[in-house]
Amino acid sequence: MTNTRTQSIDRDWWRGAVIYEIYPRSFQDSNGDGIGDLAGITSRLPYVAELGVDAIWIAPFMRSPMADFGYDVADYRDVDPQFGTLADFDALVSRAHDLGLKVMIDLVLSHTSNQHPWFAESRRDRHNARADWYVWADAKPDGSPPSNWLSNFGGSAWEWDAGRGQYYLHNFLIEQPDLNFHNEEVVQAVLDVVRFWLDRGVDGFRLDTANFYFHDAELRDNPPLPTELQNERLAPRDRPYNWQEHCYDKNRPENLDFLRRFRALLDEYPAATAVGEVGELIHGTALMAEYTGGGDRLHMCYAFDLLNTALPTVADIRTVIEEFERAATDGWACWAFSNHDVVRHASRWAKDRTDGAAILRLAAAILLTLRGSVCLYQGEELGQTEADIAFADIVDPWGKRYWPTIKGRDGCRTPMVWSEALPHGGFTTATAKPWLPVPAEHLPLAVERQAQHDDSLLACYRTLLAWRRTLPALVKGSIQFLDLHPQVLAFERRHGDECLLVAFNLAGGQPLEVDLTPTLVERLQEDLTSPVLHGRLDQQRLSLPPHSGLIARLAYGTDHP
Incomplete structure (x- = not known):
């Protein structure tokens, strides 16, 4: 198809x-x-x-x-x-x-999977067509695994295969042998x-x-x-x-x-x-x-x-x-x-x-x-x-x-x-x-x-x-963080001719009143806050109830890449 x-x-x-x-x-x-x-x-x-x-x-x-x-x-x-x-x-x-x-x-x-036909063939012996399709290695002289690598699921990342007489690599379960991308x-x-x-x-x-x-x-x-x-x-x-x-x-x-x-x-x-x-x-x-x-x-x-x-x-x-x-x-x-x-x-x-x-x-x-x-x-x-x-x-x-x-x-x-x-x-x-x-x-x-x-x-x-979907700056725009308050996550998003101020109250359940810098006050155009965010823009100040946010439209500044 x-x-x-x-x-x-x-x-x-x-x-x-x-x-x-x-x-x-x-x-x-x-x-x-x-x-x-x-x-x-x-x-x-x-x-x-x-x-x-x-x-x-x-x-x-x-x-x-x-x-x-x-x-x-x-x-x-x-x-x-x-x-x-x-x-x-x-x-x-x-x-x-x-x-x-x-x-x-x-x-x-x-x-x-170790049930994949590729692995079934690879483990058969050391000379078949897919012998090198997985990560096989000989034991160390003392019989231990080839390296100290560990599995995400615990224990060694190496499993002994008695038939082939080598270890194979599995970064996850024993049932998940790793493919050899060097091949x-x-x-x-x-x-x-x-x-x-x-x-x-x-x-x-x-x-x-x-x-x-x-x-x-x-x-x-x-x-x-x-x-x-x-x-x-x-x-x-x-x-x-x-x-x-x-x-x-x-x-x-x-x-x-x-x-x-x-x-x-x-x-x-x-x-x-x-x-x-x-x-x-x-x-x-x-x-x-x-x-x-x-x-x-x-x-x-x-x-x-x-x-x-x-x-x-x-x-x-x-x-x-x-x-x-x-x-x-x-x-x-x-x-x-x-x-x-x-x-x-x-x-x-x-x-x-x-x-x-x-x-x-x-x-x-x-x-x-x-x-x-x-x-x-x-x-x-x-x-x-x-x-x-x-x-x-x-x-x-x-x-x-x-x-x-x-x-x-x-x-x-x-x-x-x-x-x-x-x-x-x-x-x-x-x-x-x-x-x-x-x-x-x-x-x-x-x-x-x-x-x-x-x-x-x-x-x-x-x-x-x-x-x-209605705000391209949120979808594809650049980002620059702002230092408005230690517990306010604030940043600008820009795309094309759109520039947005985004601010969230992360003060752990406390309301915040945050004064904006004079530069931001000059650039403010309108409050776009959605009903689900609950923050408010009051002239030169952000009023942010607990766990709230605010988005406002800004005029372009010159300090953003």
Whole structure:
């Protein structure tokens, strides 16, 4: 199937786009087996379009034994039967395009399932046609692994294969062997996969673990994390993986040449794009800048700087954004507060707080006004919290292995709630057992209920997303932070002839009155504040109630790049 769409093409549509992440197992079950599927997604696309986003990102749905729920691919060119068929996928793409939505899909290229035919052949012996398609290495003389590299899921990143008599590399589960990107045949094979899905009509990709493609060919040991970085946020005691400086098992300079080849392939298509996941806390913003700079690599990237924090301060947000802006003079970021891998920010930031609802509205406004594209995770617009899953219901291998210290990722992956009145929140049929339980506390957050109330969080997201579309400076503009008050996150956004002042009260529930500088007072033109932000502009002063914000139009100044 070739891409024959002929509508006018905006090759730059991704810049400032809002992308809605769908975790297919948990979005909508259409056949009553308790597992969400592609047909279920298609049935709910009108809701996504009405929300006001630009694109959807669908987490893995390719054929897989599901050791890591689709992030262990056994066939890159087929849909897993749990999710449907290729025909179901084609129907989804067609319906999304009819609704004005772009379709991005997850591509897991750094590793495959150990059930993939490529690996079955590679492990057979040391001389077959795919013997070098994965990262194999001899044991050290004492029988120990080739290097000190660690798996993200704990323990050594090396697994002994008795049949072949060598170790193979797995940066994640033992069932997820790493491909050898130093082999040109491997690179060509994964690029062929990219072309396969572009020819089916997808508009882009989310690249899983985009900084893991290459390893050090010499298999040198990683050094320990520098002492000054050994703290509980960057190197928690329950995560030995974070105790290393990962300069040899990932983040390799060879990655840039592959990203250029990947981008050149995307550029053959009318408006294909990609957002790369940078799985790195220490050097995340630097890698984001490196991977998106120059116009010949990835279009955009995201790291985890804002995805695993407690309620952020002005300094937390400003530091991350300014670090990226300094490093990436021509790059582009994609920001998110929640996704399928981290504790939902509704729990990280607002759990057990009487002002939690206001905090979530403020979070939405901040995310949708920062410079960069945006990823929203399904249920975020409803305020779904991290679910407390009983051990008997845990399915995430990470949670199973390290319970109760680490409970895994199931808590952020529970089903979307559509109706408070229907069994399982309307996710599946009454007689089915959802693959993860639907928490009772999520039912009052259901779409059907919130859609009836103009003051709901869902209504807030819809309002902000619609408003954002009318202000080009919020979508594609530059950013410059302002020092108005230590607890006010303030910045200018500029694009074309539009200039905006954006300010948010992060004073932890306290109202603020902030005097503007004479220069800003001279430039003020009008208060554009949306009803959901609640801040006010009173001549020379910003009046910001707790957890509020304000946007005003400014005349151009001369002190902004």
